[in-house]
Amino acid sequence: MNKKLVLIDGNSVAYRAFFALPLLNNDKGVHTNAIYGFAMMLEKILNEEKPSHVLVAFDAGKTTFRHETFSEYKGGRQKTPPELSEQFPYIRELLKAYGISQYELENYEADDIIGTLSKQAEENGFEVRIVSGDKDLTQLASNHTTVLVTRKGVTDIEAYTPSHIQEKYGLTPEQIIDMKGLMGDASDNIPGVPGVGEKTAIKLLKQFETVEKLLQSIESVSGKKLQEKLETYKDQALMSKQLATIYRKAPVNINISEIDYTGPHPEKLISLFRELGFQSLLEKLDDRVEPEVKELATIDFKVVEEITEDMLQQDSALYVEIIEDDYQLAPILGIGLVNGSGNYYLPMDVVKSSSIFKSWLEDESMRISVYDAKRTIVSLQKLGFLVNSIDFDLLIASYLLNPSENIQDFSDVAKAHQYDEVLPDDVVYGKGAKRTPLSDEERAEHIVRKALAMFQLKEKLIDELKQNEQYELFTNLEMPLSRILGEMESMGVALDSNRLKEMGEEIKAQLNEIEQKIYQLAGEKFNINSPKQLGVILFEKLGLPVIKKTKTGYSTSADVLEKLQSKHEIVDQILTYRQLGKLQSTYIEGLLKVVNPETGKVHTRFNQALTQTGRLSSTDPNLQNIPIRLEEGRKIRQAFVPSVKDWVMFSADYSQIELRVLAHISGDERLIEAFQHNLDIHTKTAMDVFHVDKDAVTSNMRRQAKAVNFGIVYGISDYGLSQNLGITRKEAGEFIERYFKSYPQVKQYMDEIVQVAKQQGYVTTLLHRRRYIPEITSRNFNVRSFAERTAMNTPIQGSAADIIKKAMVDMAERLKEEKLQARLLLQVHDELIFEAPEDEIEILKEIVPDVMEHAIELKVPLKVDYAYGPTWYDAK
Known part of the structure; x- marks a missing residue:
């Protein structure tokens, strides 16, 4: 058997990935750049090295045995940015999904674990590969151990062997320790000899071999100044060498035989990659995964040759099957219909020729359940069917009940509500190159099963929505919105x-x-x-x-x-x-x-349940x-x-909606007063935080205040703010502290909402939209901290989302009432974009701000700015 051990320096690779890649977020707001970089590195190493054994070593804590020698060891390091800290638990989950062992040891560093295990492995006839973002580990290189150091990003790797080290520095791997002893290491706060850099250290070691031999022969060193420095800092050089030496006899209680690598757990990887939004990695996995196929209970259904009136009942479930993402272009494969009279499969040639089916869809008194109303409306509209009869959408109901559910297709929604009689589309149809044509019977059964699931789940989900006080949100906001979004998608811009x-x-x-x-x-x-x-x-x-x-x-x-x-x-x-x-x-x-x-x-597609x-x-x-x-x-x-000649574009934009929502929810008197008096909120914040009069507020002060105002809404950290403003983390932390002193009720709200989330497990918006935050009680500080920031932000950002959605629904009604030709084309963040005839602009100037500013009544006024012109650019 090929005996090859890969040892990975977990903390180092995670740091390298975090700082090499831009800050990425998944759709849940979790930062993912370090996790993604780590996964890319694993893919590369596992594929190229094909190891028999793998272990990732982590640092166990801030204090190690080296601190006994030098208390300031690693003392200059800044606190880990919370944007990175929150990713470590996911990196550990990633390793479990890959089937990779992980280990940490109290009082020792990851380097010591790696040094100890690499020595043991060599003695047992293993080839060893060490992966790190840190050149310190190159001291472990030998004839059987190669140290792979990540360079640009995490997948560009430089391989350090004894010959490469000789070629690069003219030294042996053991002399890397001596080099560190002389030149020191700022990142680890190893002092070395002041004034001795890499070039001087290498030159001295080529002459004297080791720090000890050098210090015994200081008089032979050329240059009086250098001699004096070496004499003065003798002890410091020896201590620095000791600090830089990886300890290879750490009390590691994990045996190499326990870290054998048999490959990843594909199902776990798929679930994690989906949660994190790693689409490119998901696609790579497709060829490796053979999904388990569940045996389903048999169902009876009829393949319809002609649609009759008795099939079209008032309470029915209708499932329109499209398996491509772009349902605006993709064909409908078939329709499932389930109600009290039976289970039916409607082939498309039968559907297209049925006038009674068309009338039934248009009848507003019908109560039809669908999955993704917007998609259903758009796809049927292409065939000339106007759908007025939808009263329940399984996708939207499920999304409101738990927006964190990872939904890829219909079966995920069904499973989330304990219904497992529908197979995933990928299993039924295959995916990509594995896609295989189905028989008419197989496809018909799969489509009818979806309609049957909707029919059986409807009442259960409605009851849950009512228990959560979300039924009004569902019926009065999200359901009418799905129709509006469908119209916008079909209309296009x-x-x-x-x-x-x-x-x-x-x-x-x-x-x-x-x-x-x-x-x-x-x-x-x-x-x-x-x-x-x-x-x-x-x-x-x-x-x-x-x-x-x-x-x-x-x-x-x-x-x-x-x-x-x-x-x-x-x-x-x-x-x-x-x-x-x-x-x-x-x-x-x-x-x-x-x-x-x-x-x-x-024709953009609007994601309503994401x-x-x-x-x-x-x-x-x-x-x-x-x-x-x-x-x-x-x-x-x-x-x-505009799509019509001589029409114009009209744009209306909420001004600082999230800050206004924050003022309302927190009840902070200073914030409320500022908005009620129509003050420039960023100037006002600068005045309060810097304790200056309005005339003394500089553009830089206002810029900083603006960054904090918007940052507070997103639970910004001192690290995040320091990056935004180009200031130190200490200055950023002081700025945030001054902000909370100026607006104490904002701080009070932040503290209280965290407690609410801990007690009930979720937070809500003004219209009762929920977000569950189970991580808020985690014992892991980093996970809990991220969850707390989420709890602070969601009611604000979510309420702003509710307000603009409500404005869209109200606006659609108002345009009908006023009998206007104007059409809503786009929603972009807090902005609505219309096209309209020029002679309707005066009316729009009145009714659009009126509707938007009164969508929801807050303690502060909502403010809308509008503009219009021949293009969207001119309407800004």
Whole structure:
């Protein structure tokens, strides 16, 4: 058997992934960049190394035996950002799903566990691979142990063998410890000898071999100053070497035979990847997983040759089967119908030719249950059927009862409510390359089972909604909204493709111009998209201060460049170059790809049952993400135009809705007063926090106050705020503290809502939307902290979502009442976008703010700003 052990430095790889990748979130708001990076690293190592044994070692705590030698060991390290801390429990879950052992040992570091086990493994004839983001472990390299150090990101790896170390430093692996003893290590707060850097240390070790031999021969060292330093810091050098030495006899009580690797648990991985939103990793798993197929109870159903009146009862469940994501284009495969008279499968040729089925769908007195009303309305409308009879939506009801449920298809919803007589679509149809055609009988049975599940679950879910005080939210808000969203999707929004193409040409010209400016400022041509080449230009040729280094060289990430903007004009040019490049590829070219050739419009899909806060999102294309910071990004909205000649676009936007909701929910008198007197809330916050008069508030003070105002709503940490404002974490922490002193009832609300969440396990919005937060009682500090921030934020963000949804429903009614031609096209964050004839604009100027500002009555006024013009851009 091939005996190969892979040992992974868990903390180091997690840190490397967190700082290498941008902050990512899943749809539940959990930060995922470190987990994703860790998973990518595991995929690479497991596939390339094919180990027989694997273990991930973690640090057990802040204090180790090294602190007895030097109490300040690792003393300079900042507290772990909460955005990373909250990811460690998921990394541990990830390892369990991969079937990988994990271990930590009190009073020792992960390095010591790895050092001890690698020694044991070598003695037992194993090949060893050590994976870390830290070069300290390269001291363990030997003829049988290779240390793989992550460089850029986590999948670019440099392999350290004794020969590679010799080639790179001219040293042996054991001398890496001596090098650390001399030069020290700022990240671990190992002092070394002041003034001795890597070059000097290597030069000395090539001459004297070890720290001990060097210190016995100080008089042979060239340079009097260096001799004096070595004499002065003799003891410190020896102590530093001791601190840097990995202890290879740690009392590890796990045997190598216990950490054998037999492969991942695919079902666990699928569940975790789905929860975290790792779509690309999910797709890679498809080929590895053979799903278990449950034996289902038999059902009776009839394949209909003609639809008759007795089949079309008032209380019925109707399931429309479309298995493609884009139901606007995909065909309906068949329809299941279940009611008191029986179970029926309706083939599409029968459906299309039935006038009584058409009349039944249009009859508002019918009470039809469906799954995803919006999808049902849009797909049937393509066939010329107007659906007026839907009164229950299983998907929306289930979503309201528990928005954290991981829903991939119909069977997930059914299982969530203890109904397991429906197989997942992937099992029935197969997926991707494994998709196989079904017999008519098999497909018919699968579709009827879904309709039967809806028919049997309806009353149960309605009872639960009523118990939760959510039935009104369901019937008066979400159900009518699904119809409105369906109409918006079918309507689409017109796109001026020629204007988009012109913008693409303009951006290309700008990119060429900026490229030449960058070459001119750099004094040479180079690959601007290469971080390595760019790093050399900025930090070596132009001598800009180094902010952050990666294993491959200098970091040129956006946050680094933003800190260098005032140092050299080339930086601004590079940032603009990158932003324009993204606009060109993602938005200009991306939008042109999704224009429907028949309608000349984009028909985005609104996700009504996705986010845990109740916010709508949109896909194919995601119109909520069009960048507006850069003028060129805002200009993309010029391509969104009315679909009727001489009509105009009309946009209405809630002003600071989440802060107004915060004022209402917290009851903070200062916040309420500010909004009631129509004060600029960011200026007011700056006045309160900095204790200055209005005239003394600078633009920078207001900017900082604005960041805190919006950050508080999202439970921002000192780390998050420091990143936003480019200040230290200490300054950010003091700023947050001053904010809470200025607005004490906001702090009181934050504390109280956490207690409420702990007592009842969930928080609610103003309209009783719930979000369950079971992690709030976790014994793990990091998990609990994230849950507490979620509890603070959800009632605010969720209530804002409720308000704009209510405004959409009320607005649809008002447009009908006023008999206007104006149409609601889009909802983007807190903004509603309409198209309307020019002669209706005066009416819209009155009724749109009126409806939106009175959607819900708060202790503070809701404020709506509006604008209109020939394009969406002009209506901002």
